Amino acid sequence: MAVRTRPSARSAKPRHEALGLTLDDVKGMYRKMLECRMIGERMMQLNRMGRAAFVGVADGHEAAEVGSAWCIRRGVDWVHPYYRDVGVALVLRQTAKDQFLGVFAKATDPNSAGRQIVNQFSDVAAKIVTGSVVIATQFPQAAGIALALKMRKAAAPTGAEGAAPDGDAVVFTYGGDGSTSPGDFHEAVNFAAIHRLPVVFIIENNLYAISTPASQQMAVPPHERAKGYGIPGLLADGTDVLDVYEKTHAAVERARSGEGPSIVEATCYRLRPHSSDDDDSRYRSKDEVAEWLARDPVDRARAYVLEQGVPESELEAMRAEIAAGIERAIEEAEAEPDPRPEDTLRHVYAEGHPLPDGTRA
Numbered sequence: 001m002a003v004r005t006r007p008s009a010r011s012a013k014p015r016h017e018a019l020g021l022t023l024d025d026v027k028g029m030y031r032k033m034l035e036c037r038m039i040g041e042r043m044m045q046l047n048r049m050g051r052a053a054f055v056g057v058a059d060g061h062e063a064a065e066v067g068s069a070w071c072i073r074r075g076v077d078w079v080h081p082y083y084r085d086v087g088v089a090l091v092l093r094q095t096a097k098d099q100f101l102g103v104f105a106k107a108t109d110p111n112s113a114g115r116q117i118v119n120q121f122s123d124v125a126a127k128i129v130t131g132s133v134v135i136a137t138q139f140p141q142a143a144g145i146a147l148a149l150k151m152r153k154a155a156a157p158t159g160a161e162g163a164a165p166d167g168d169a170v171v172f173t174y175g176g177d178g179s180t181s182p183g184d185f186h187e188a189v190n191f192a193a194i195h196r197l198p199v200v201f202i203i204e205n206n207l208y209a210i211s212t213p214a215s216q217q218m219a220v221p222p223h224e225r226a227k228g229y230g231i232p233g234l235l236a237d238g239t240d241v242l243d244v245y246e247k248t249h250a251a252v253e254r255a256r257s258g259e260g261p262s263i264v265e266a267t268c269y270r271l272r273p274h275s276s277d278d279d280d281s282r283y284r285s286k287d288e289v290a291e292w293l294a295r296d297p298v299d300r301a302r303a304y305v306l307e308q309g310v311p312e313s314e315l316e317a318m319r320a321e322i323a324a325g326i327e328r329a330i331e332e333a334e335a336e337p338d339p340r341p342e343d344t345l346r347h348v349y350a351e352g353h354p355l356p357d358g359t360r361a
Helices: 023-048 062-069 086-091 096-103 138-155 183-194 222-229 241-256 286-293 297-307 312-335
Strands: 078-080 171-176 199-205 233-237 262-267
Touching: 023 062, 023 086, 023 096, 023 241, 023 297, 023 312, 062 086, 062 171, 062 199, 062 241, 062 262, 062 297, 078 138, 086 096, 096 312, 138 171, 138 183, 138 199, 183 199, 183 222, 199 222, 199 241, 222 233, 222 262, 233 241, 241 262, 241 297, 297 312
Parallel strands: 078 171, 171 199, 199 262, 233 262
Antiparallel strands: none
16 A cells, blocks of 8 residues: 655644654764765765776765664664665765775775675675675565564564564665566565565665666556555655655554565655766756756755754864865775785685685686
């Protein structure tokens, strides 16, 4: 069933308080969104300067990523981000330096030690599962983890003592609108719905699967497809961080209580090309981009924080602090060692065992 939450009656409480958030939460959300944007700006600059081979940034997705990730219990919930989810990684305590270690493909890159392209996030402590550039493969994997969590919970002793520590853990899995076209998405959602698994499918619909507009790739938007699986589908304004938080939180609470999966669709817009190698002028107009720039999620979050009485000087100091941190991160990341050729097969084959006869690496 598709769920569209109607605007609530005007309340004396600010929106964030009505959602159970503090002003510190709101400022923290804005900080992560701003850091995400500023990291993306420097990534693109480094690419154009010839210092970074390839980048993909999250400009326009910040509210969708940060608002949803604010619902994640780090180290308890499992997370399958997709390749644009810098904001999710930052909320889960990856650093600016971590991002640039990936940009420069350094040996100390925490995601893949320089093996993968940028934004293939991985973090054991945060339970971020290593990603892949193969679109939609994360969805069946997320459903599988959710099944394991449900089975573990069912097998755990009753009562507080001896119960599984992740007994109400939820799996968060992300994708763009284009990722809902492969069969992997259908198979994962169908399986999760049948078995009432604790997984939330978060779709960041930026209206383009690279250059293919949504009108040419799907007849029904992702949240409406939830009807076919008998699960809730929630539509969020992906440029409004609090609306994304509200819709995701509702889906997460449903999953934690054992009621099963939901689809959360956050409608947003990619403000930059798909990647540093993409020429977006071939498939969209400057007027279209300008229309969405007027709804810039970072600007909207800033305006809300100011409305709550936070001094502009505090936000300017925040920006300066983030900028200085990013420059330090770039300098430190560039100075890190490059991967060694002899380490190419580490984390690919089991260590301490010879390669099978006939294996060519």
